[in-house]
Amino acid sequence: MHGALFVAKTGLSAQDTQLKVISNNLANVSTVGFKKDRAVFEDLLYQVQRQPGADSSEGTQLPTGLQLGNGVRVVGTQKLFQTGEMQVSEEPFDVAINGRGFFQVTMPSGELGYTRNGQFHVNADNELVTTEGYLVEPAITLPAEVQTFTVGVDGTVTAVVAGSATPVQLAQLEIADFVNPAGLQAIGQNLFIETAASGAPQIAVPGEAGTGILRQGMLEGSNVNSVEELVNMITTQRAYEINSKVISTADEMLSYVSQQL
Amino acid sequence: MDKVVFIAMSGARENMLAQQAHANNLANVSTTGFKTDLAQARSMQVFGEGLPTRVYAMTERPATDTTTGTFIQTGRTLDVAIDGGGWLAVIGADGKEAYTRSGELQLNAANQLVTGSGLPVMGNGGIPIAIPAAEKVDIGSDGTITIRPLGEAAAELAVVDRIKLVKLDEQSIYKGVDGLMHVDDGLPQPPDLALKLRSGYLESSNVNAVNELTSIISLSRQFEMNIKMMKTAEDNSTAAAKILQLS
Numbered sequence: 366m367h368g369a370l371f372v373a374k375t376g377l378s379a380q381d382t383q384l385k386v387i388s389n390n391l392a393n394v395s396t397v398g399f400k401k402d403r404a405v406f407e408d409l410l411y412q413v414q415r416q417p418g419a420d421s422s423e424g425t426q427l428p429t430g431l432q433l434g435n436g437v438r439v440v441g442t443q444k445l446f447q448t449g450e451m452q453v454s455e456e457p458f459d460v461a462i463n464g465r466g467f468f469q470v471t472m473p474s475g476e477l478g479y480t481r482n483g484q485f486h487v488n489a490d491n492e493l494v495t496t497e498g499y500l501v502e503p504a505i506t507l508p509a510e511v512q513t514f515t516v517g518v519d520g521t522v523t524a525v526v527a528g529s530a531t532p533v534q535l536a537q538l539e540i541a542d543f544v545n546p547a548g549l550q551a552i553g554q555n556l557f558i559e560t561a562a563s564g565a566p567q568i569a570v571p572g573e574a575g576t577g578i579l580r581q582g583m584l585e586g587s588n589v590n591s592v593e594e595l596v597n598m599i600t601t602q603r604a605y606e607i608n609s610k611v612i613s614t615a616d617e618m619l620s621y622v623s624q625q626l
Numbered sequence: 627m628d629k630v631v632f633i634a635m636s637g638a639r640e641n642m643l644a645q646q647a648h649a650n651n652l653a654n655v656s657t658t659g660f661k662t663d664l665a666q667a668r669s670m671q672v673f674g675e676g677l678p679t680r681v682y683a684m685t686e687r688p689a690t691d692t693t694t695g696t697f698i699q700t701g702r703t704l705d706v707a708i709d710g711g712g713w714l715a716v717i718g719a720d721g722k723e724a725y726t727r728s729g730e731l732q733l734n735a736a737n738q739l740v741t742g743s744g745l746p747v748m749g750n751g752g753i754p755i756a757i758p759a760a761e762k763v764d765i766g767s768d769g770t771i772t773i774r775p776l777g778e779a780a781a782e783l784a785v786v787d788r789i790k791l792v793k794l795d796e797q798s799i800y801k802g803v804d805g806l807m808h809v810d811d812g813l814p815q816p817p818d819l820a821l822k823l824r825s826g827y828l829e830s831s832n833v834n835a836v837n838e839l840t841s842i843i844s845l846s847r848q849f850e851m852n853i854k855m856m857k858t859a860e861d862n863s864t865a866a867a868k869i870l871q872l873s
Contacts, residue, residue: 376653434650
């Protein structure tokens with residue numbers, strides 16, 4: 366059949382994937398701590414139809430050959446870890462990381478997950494948990510009658526309880542850093558898990574070893590730029606249309622053959 | 627019977643090949659750093675007895691259009707676009723040096739600087755670039771990679787390597803079957819220290835969608851004309867057969 370049909374088909378499916386990536390980014394435009402994805406395109410192998418440089422006679426060579434490309438594919442998606450905009454929420458249980466690093470969360474499976482979403486809550490047992498109810502690691506249990514809850518820039522968690530003027534130090538928050546954060550696997554719920562590509566987590570006290578400091582009462586917004594995504598969406602749509610135009614042209618050519626001959 | 631039908635067929639067949647080349651360009655309209663493949667037709671004479679009329683068509687790829695695509699700002703430090711006519715030296719799947727302008731660089735688990743499709747980027751020293759664990763990686767306009775090692779103060783910056791940028795002779799480069807550019811003799815090229823790159827930008831595909839689509843439409847019409855010729859040849863031959871029919 367017509368080679369152009371299959372080539373244009375690869376174009377359509379790549380643009381389809383691209384649109385899915387863009388729409389997922391846009392859907393998460395207000396997800397706290399969300400990191401956007403980008404589809405990476407690559408041209409497929411070329412087939413040598415006529416070898417360039419082959420001898421056309423003894424002593425003469427074909428100056429050019431014919432190598433036909435086979436289209437395009439999405440070679441992968443890249444997570445982009447640029448920092449999102451910091452939003453002031455004034456909520457004592459909201460903590461943002463200014464710098465690299467992730468909060469550690471104990472997932473129901475017992476494994477550790479990593480997140481940049483610092484929207485914490487207190488559960489019925491007075492433990493500090495994420496919005497999903499997963500325990501923050503290291504586990505922090507608040508005393509019963511907390512009046513103020515403070516997270517220092519270096520991760521020290523202190524609280525003032527009713528009837529006492531001196532604050533008590535409850536725990537020390539730690540953050541995990543990765544050599545290659547882009548290699549982390551996103552598993553949804555704003556969580557990432559460690560992979561061979563990301564390397565093992567390096568646990569540090571905030572502010573040490575370049576891991577960034579904590580900011581209480583702030584949240585890191587999604588790093589999706591909706592204008593950028595919409596522009597990408599328009600170019601994706603146009604690229605899709607052009608490729609479908611190739612398919613219809615190739616189809617018309619083939620139908621012309623079968624009708625005329 | 628006149629063999630005009632074979633001439634027409636060669637035209638139609640080569641039109642289809644050219645169309646695939648243009649379709650491939652259009653499929654890569656959003657591939658970073660992609661370079662348009664040109665397709666042209668050439669006449670291939672096969673003269674035999676009698677009138678020298680047998681000229682078949684042949685589609686070929688004379689070259690790749692290496693004009694620069696549009697720069698797109700991404701703001702990501704590891705995205706690089708090359709100013710002017712230089713190329714990024716990478717190590718192709720065959721282990722040899724190859725060249726690309728697709729600058730979606732990233733770090734892999736082995737701390738190597740690789741392209742979006744995972745090919746190691748070459749340093750000026752002729753070995754792939756490895757970047758130790760760093761808090762921040764910056765790529766200067768001449769390709770120098772500066773890092774702030776993990777846990778070090780802002781004053782403790784370290785220069786790791788310099789990305790190998792080369793200037794290639796347009797006459798001696800060709801696009802290989804892996805989609806990367808190669809030089810005719812296959813020898814590693816010396817780095818050109820005058821070349822500049824921009825971090826935070828990507829070079830878009832240089833495919834001109836309107837051009838390609840127009841070529842596709844015009845090729846499609848040419849194809850129809852060739853089919854029409856085949857039809858005419860068939861009609862002629864039917865007519866001839868009719869005249870000679872007995873009874």
